[in-house]
Amino acid sequence: xxxxxxxxxxxxxxxxxxxxxxxxxxxxxxxxxxxxxxxxxxxxxxxxxxxxxxxxxxxxxxxxxxxxxxxxxxxxxxxxxxxxxxxxxxxxxxxxxxxxxxxxxxxxxxxxxxxxxxxxxxxxxxxxxxxxxxxxxxxxxxxxxxxxxxxxxxxxxxxxxxxxxxxxxxxxxxxxxxxxxxxxxxxxxxxxxxxxxxxxxxxxxxxxxxxxxxxxxxxxxxxxxxxxxx
Numbered sequence: 001x002x003x004x005x006x007x008x009x010x011x012x013x014x015x016x017x018x019x020x021x022x023x024x025x026x027x028x029x030x031x032x033x034x035x036x037x038x039x040x041x042x043x044x045x046x047x048x049x050x051x052x053x054x055x056x057x058x059x060x061x062x063x064x065x066x067x068x069x070x071x072x073x074x075x076x077x078x079x080x081x082x083x084x085x086x087x088x089x090x091x092x093x094x095x096x097x098x099x100x101x102x103x104x105x106x107x108x109x110x111x112x113x114x115x116x117x118x119x120x121x122x123x124x125x126x127x128x129x130x131x132x133x134x135x136x137x138x139x140x141x142x143x144x145x146x147x148x149x150x151x152x153x154x155x156x157x158x159x160x161x162x163x164x165x166x167x168x169x170x171x172x173x174x175x176x177x178x179x180x181x182x183x184x185x186x187x188x189x190x191x192x193x194x195x196x197x198x199x200x201x202x203x204x205x206x207x208x209x210x211x212x213x214x215x216x217x218x219x220x221x222x223x224x225x226x227x228x229x230x
Contacts, residue, residue: 001121001124001125001126002085002119002120003082003120003121004080004081004116005080005117005119006114007075007114007115007135007222008075008076008114009075009113010049010077010108011108011110019043019076022077023041023043025104025105026039026079027039027041027228028101029097033097033101034098035083035091035092036081038125039080039082039127039229039230040127040227040228041079042077042078042133042223043076043077044075044076044077044078044224045132045195045225045226046199046224048074048075049073050073051074052072071219071221071222074222075115076109078135080133089118115137116137116176116177117173117184118174118175118180119172119173120171121186126188127229127230128166128188128227129229131189131190132191132194133226133227134195134199135186135222135224136221137181137185137220137222138184138211138217139219139220140182140183141213141215141216144213144215151214152210152211155211156185157170158207159187159204160187163197164190164198165187165188165189166188167187168187170184170185170186181221182215192226195224199224
């Protein structure tokens with residue numbers, strides 16, 4: 001399965017009505033965009049970018065100086081589209097319905113900070129409506145060698161053994177624009193309480209202690225959302 005994932009940050013001027021309209025557009029993609037096998041989407045359960053927006057811009061640490069601080073906030077919403085192959089993805093990218101949704105999304109988000117990746121996984125689409133999905137996208141550091149990258153990916157996949165976790169997968173970017181993030185962690189959990197326990201728990205912290213040195217950790221993009229797709 002080939003998955004396209006995008007995580008977005010709302011503009012500070014985006015209204016609640018515009019946020020709802022954007023989510024409806026993301027839902028529309030599954031039904032109307034050519035080539036899509038399955039899709040999922042949702043807004044962040046734990047505040048999204050509100051913690052970032054609560055700090056005045058002149059008091060924020062620039063991301064490129066926040067190496068040890070980590071991400072300044074979660075992202076606000078995510079969309080995940082599954083395709084059988086590259087040709088199906090190309091049909092979706094060329095589809096006018098998909099382009100219309102992309103144009104509106106860009107108008108209410110910060111396009112230059114959108115986190116994107118294309119990655120592959122085996123089996124049927126990783127979508128179970130009603131569960132909770134935690135997605136994190138990472139960028140490798142230039143110093144991370146093959147061993148460090150393998151250890152980071154292994155630590156991510158090992159989170160599948162954490163209590164409350166239904167499954168965990170990790171995959172590297174398989175092409176597309178150079179602006180794409182380098183790899184993703186995709187975790188399915190039972191419910192919102194299990195998601196919070198995971199993110200605030202020991203197993204996740206231990207995994208991040210392995211992952212952070214191999215990545216530009218301040219650029220990590222995360223969204224945790226109820227799975228609405230099928």
